[in-house]
Every structure is written in C-alpha cells, then in structure tokens.
Amino acid sequence: MTGLLLCNLGTPDQPTPGAVRRYLREFLSDPRVLDINPVGRWLLLNLIILPLRPRKSAVLYRKIWTGRGSPLLGHGEDLVAAVRARLGVEWAVELGMRYGRPSIAAALEKLRQAGAGRVVVFPLFPQYAASTTGSTVAEVCRVAGREWISPTLSFVEAFYDRPAFIDAFAAVGRPVLETEPPDHVLLSFHGLPERHLRNTDESGRHCLVKADCCARIGEANRNCYRAQCFATARALAARLGLADGAWSVSFQSRLGRARWIHPYTDAAIAQLAAQGKKRLVVFCPAFVADCLETLEEIGIRGKEQFLAAGGERLTLVPSLNASPAWADAVVEIVCEARAN
Numbered sequence: 001m002t003g004l005l006l007c008n009l010g011t012p013d014q015p016t017p018g019a020v021r022r023y024l025r026e027f028l029s030d031p032r033v034l035d036i037n038p039v040g041r042w043l044l045l046n047l048i049i050l051p052l053r054p055r056k057s058a059v060l061y062r063k064i065w066t067g068r069g070s071p072l073l074g075h076g077e078d079l080v081a082a083v084r085a086r087l088g089v090e091w092a093v094e095l096g097m098r099y100g101r102p103s104i105a106a107a108l109e110k111l112r113q114a115g116a117g118r119v120v121v122f123p124l125f126p127q128y129a130a131s132t133t134g135s136t137v138a139e140v141c142r143v144a145g146r147e148w149i150s151p152t153l154s155f156v157e158a159f160y161d162r163p164a165f166i167d168a169f170a171a172v173g174r175p176v177l178e179t180e181p182p183d184h185v186l187l188s189f190h191g192l193p194e195r196h197l198r199n200t201d202e203s204g205r206h207c208l209v210k211a212d213c214c215a216r217i218g219e220a221n222r223n224c225y226r227a228q229c230f231a232t233a234r235a236l237a238a239r240l241g242l243a244d245g246a247w248s249v250s251f252q253s254r255l256g257r258a259r260w261i262h263p264y265t266d267a268a269i270a271q272l273a274a275q276g277k278k279r280l281v282v283f284c285p286a287f288v289a290d291c292l293e294t295l296e297e298i299g300i301r302g303k304e305q306f307l308a309a310g311g312e313r314l315t316l317v318p319s320l321n322a323s324p325a326w327a328d329a330v331v332e333i334v335c336e337a338r339a340n
Helices: 016-027 040-063 071-087 104-113 130-144 163-179 194-199 226-241 265-274 292-308 324-339
Strands: 002-011 093-099 117-125 152-155 184-190 248-250 279-283 311-318
Touching: 002 016, 002 071, 002 104, 002 130, 002 324, 016 040, 040 248, 040 292, 071 093, 071 324, 093 104, 093 130, 104 184, 117 130, 117 324, 130 152, 130 194, 152 324, 163 226, 163 324, 184 226, 184 265, 194 226, 226 248, 226 265, 248 265, 248 292, 265 279, 265 292, 279 292, 292 311
Parallel strands: 002 093, 002 117, 117 152, 184 248, 184 279, 279 311
Antiparallel strands: none
C-alpha cells in the first residue's frame, strides 16, 4: 500500500475571532513564516498581531465561508476524493494542513493505519518557498521521525512549469477568456518579503541585482520563488495564446513594513484602470484551491478597487480546486514521484 499525503497551508475552523486567533498563532509562530529573532517574533505576535488582526480577519473569512465551511478545506476534501477514485485500492490518500486541521500528524496516522509503508508527500504549492513547501517538508519529516518505524517518504518537488499543471490551469481559464474577452490578463501570485528570495540565492550575487534577474531560471535562482512565478506566467500565457503586452505579473497579500517583491497587485489593478483597461481577468496561479486570498482579496476587494478606479469588470478565474484536469494532473505527478 502506498500513501499519498496532499498538503496545503491551512484554514481556521470557523470564521470567528477565536478560531482565527488560534490559527494565526500556529501559523505565525513558525520561524520560516515570521523569520525574525524569537523574542521579536513573540512580541510582534502577542502584542500587536493577535490582539488586533483576528477580529478583522474573521470579518473577511465570513464573506467567503460556505455551507461546508472553509472553501480551502472543502476543495481539498473534494480533491482527495477525486484522486482516490483515480488511483484505486493500491493507494491510501489523505489531506493534511500545515497549520490547523486536519493536521499533518493526523493525516500521517491515518496512512499508517491503512498500512502505507511508503508515503508520497505532495505539497500543493506550485512555486517553492521556504515558508510553504520548506515548512511543510520539515513538518512531515519531524512528525514521521517520531515513529519507531518511520514510513519511506518521497516528496513532489515544485511543479511550477510542469505541463500537467499548466494544462490544468489553462483548462480552467480558457472558458473564462472565451466568454469574457478581457482588455488585459493579470497573473497575481502570493508575495514574499524580498529577504526570503535572497536567502535562496546560492551565489549571493544574483537575486534582485538586475531588473531581469527572473527572466529565466538558472543555477543561481533555481529555488527562487519569484523566478518560478514568472516561469509559470510565461508558460501559462503561452498555453493560452496570450499576446505580448496583453498580460502582466503582480504579487499580492503583502504584510508589514518590510519590502516585498514587486510589482504589487493592488497597485497594478489601479494602474491598469488608469491606463483605460475596462475588462480585467485575473488568474492566481500560486494557489491550487480557492481561499481567502483569491475569493476575498481579488474577487471582492480587487474587484471593488478596479471598479472604483474606472474599470468596468474584473473577473477572477477559479482556481484548480478539484477540477477533472487537476485531479488527472495530480495522479500523473504523484505516479512519477513514486516511480523515481
């Protein structure tokens, strides 16, 4: 029996201040996420973030909450069911969240009970970042290492330019483009502090030194999140047949005062409206499941911003969620990982 552990970031259990506070405490206590000295992290988390942010975030979560609960969790459960049906009885498939529930520990225990001596771990983050993929890999190894007989682990690497992934996003996005032809297509990725990028620059001389440092991927930036985002954007634009100048890349969800990677999505939305773009279609190819950052940040706030700036229509392309093309892609990718 082979186990498959699909890992995503996580979600609060409820759209309430208390549940959001518990989630944020676990999430932001991770030194790979809030990468400052431990004393500073404790002070920032306990004196500023946790007293103020949970109530505001709970309001945002309530805007996207469904009858099934968190969209991220619901889509994850649907993906597990779709992949399980495709893989058959030789596989046991579970969902584990890096933060919140179902936890990675609970998912690994279910796989152990199912008799999975080998586990393929699939972090559902297309582009590599230490705060997502890196943290997930570390947690899986930590939890698995507690067992007297640890399972054999295989990890799916960043899949930012895998044809199956690009094809799946194109399959979701192409009907939107055909139904609502846009003046411009914006590919919005989650942002990161620039210092996170510099930490992956193995040469120490490449990252953010030149304006075109992410124009291609080489040895120096092979683990660079921003470079991988641009590679995803180029591949997806080519697959969709988007003309040069008809699409652009931006980065969303920045927090705090540190400099994050540019260009910023909110600034890009305002600029596109100012340039006279009336119909904007937005892809979010850093997310394989719709969540707060796609549904609320882009689908609600981004749309309001675009309309207020003079635009007429902003359309958010749904994420991959549990679409047939994505379930097929997951199966293809994990079967290759097991074979290696």
